[in-house]
Amino acid sequence: MAGILILNGSPRAPRSNSRRYAELFAKASPVPTETVNITRTNHGELCAKAARYHDVLLVFPLYADGIPVSLLNFLKSWQDRLPPKKPRISVLINCGFYEPEQNDVAVAMIEQFCRRTGCTLGAVLKIGSGEAILDTPFVFLVRRRIRALAAAVTAGRPRVLQVTMPIPKRLFVAASAVYWENYGRRSGISKRQMQSMDIEPQPPVT
Numbered sequence: 004m005a006g007i008l009i010l011n012g013s014p015r016a017p018r019s020n021s022r023r024y025a026e027l028f029a030k031a032s033p034v035p036t037e038t039v040n041i042t043r044t045n046h047g048e049l050c051a052k053a054a055r056y057h058d059v060l061l062v063f064p065l066y067a068d069g070i071p072v073s074l075l076n077f078l079k080s081w082q083d084r085l086p087p088k089k090p091r092i093s094v095l096i097n098c099g100f101y102e103p104e105q106n107d108v109a110v111a112m113i114e115q116f117c118r119r120t121g122c123t124l125g126a127v128l129k130i131g132s133g134e135a136i137l138d139t140p141f142v143f144l145v146r147r148r149i150r151a152l153a154a155a156v157t158a159g160r161p162r163v164l165q166v167t168m169p170i171p172k173r174l175f176v177a178a179s180a181v182y183w184e185n186y187g188r189r190s191g192i193s194k195r196q197m198q199s200m201d202i203e204p205q206p207p208v209t
């Protein structure tokens with residue numbers, strides 16, 4: 004089918020940054036798009052839908068230096084249900100850290116999926132500071148890169164693009180620290196607690 008199927012692989016898809024990135028992509032795309040969230044229960048439906056598209060765009064966040072488990076589980080289902088004419092898979096990934104290169108391992112995981120299944124890896128956009136950049140004046144840089152990604156996907160060009168906030172790294176780290184400390188304070192959690200490995204008090208061992 005002409006057009007692009009966008010799959011949102013964020014575990015919090017309905018209120019995710021990936022949703023916002025997918026919306027920007029849909030707006031920038033010169034061809035029609037359809038967006039669906041990956042859930043635990045819709046793999047069969049998604050595999051059937053994906054079989055009707057030549058181009059699939061995976062939009063997802065970086066989780067612990069890799070792809071989120073929700074996306075990993077979908078890929079496990081998809082690998083056994085790919086059509087004879089394999090799709091071209093493009094990637095729009097965002098991470099919380101400043102450097103777009105943080106996303107390289109996750110992109111390599113998708114590359115490996117393509118190699119093993121005979122799919123083609125299409126264009127890639129790696130976004131650093133992806134949690135923050137959408138609500139800053141630098142959002143225009145993201146829009147510009149997403150337009151370039153949409154053009155590359157449509158033309159079938161395997162471009163690799165990246166974007167992050169154009170500020171010194173030290174300033175980004177300082178601003179992030181203030182953001183997360185305030186966030187913790189609002190939830191009654193101190194900086195010290197956030198720095199510890201304890202998630203919640205453990206029950207006494209009996």
Ligand SMILES: Cc1cc2nc3c(=O)[nH]c(=O)nc-3n(C[C@H](O)[C@H](O)[C@H](O)COP(=O)(O)O)c2cc1C
Nearest residue numbers: 013019020021064065066067068098099100133134
């Ligand atoms: C469990 C978890 C693990 C994460 N791991 C990383 C990481 O390894 N590196 C990074 O830069 N950001 C990491 N992040 C930040 C997310 O990539 C970032 O917040 C992103 O914008 C979330 O996108 P989403 O709203 O589409 O899920 C992590 C976030 C969570 C919740």
